[in-house]
Amino acid sequence: MTQWIEIGALDDIPRLGSRVVRTPGGNIAVFRTESDEVFALDDRCPHKGGPLSQGIVHNKRVTCPLHNFVIELASGEAVAPDEGCTHTHPVKVENGTVWLALRQAAAVS
Numbered sequence: 001m002t003q004w005i006e007i008g009a010l011d012d013i014p015r016l017g018s019r020v021v022r023t024p025g026g027n028i029a030v031f032r033t034e035s036d037e038v039f040a041l042d043d044r045c046p047h048k049g050g051p052l053s054q055g056i057v058h059n060k061r062v063t064c065p066l067h068n069f070v071i072e073l074a075s076g077e078a079v080a081p082d083e084g085c086t087h088t089h090p091v092k093v094e095n096g097t098v099w100l101a102l103r104q105a106a107a108v109s
Helices: none
Strands: 002-009 016-023 025-031 038-042 056-058 061-063 070-072 092-093 099-102
Touching: 002 016, 025 099, 038 092
Parallel strands: none
Antiparallel strands: 002 099, 016 025, 025 038, 056 061, 061 070, 092 099
16 A cells, blocks of 8 residues: 655755655655756665765765765666665655655555
């Protein structure tokens, strides 16, 4: 099951910046590009777990603040020569409001 949660207004996320959403499954970083595209990744670099939300956003990438790993925002994949992947999350903008999809475990009978 997927549940969409409202994150807030697009304008509340700075261009080339991010916001952190705390979830039971861990922190999710929601990024905004200069052209107002929005992406969501686990707030954890695949290299050593650095907080991607504190990284530098450029084009459609974020650079981890700890060891300069560069991560593609759309796929969560590290840019060569680095290796690794961070989990992505569905995100959308409707009428200026940012929505994030969270997966919920199915109830067990």
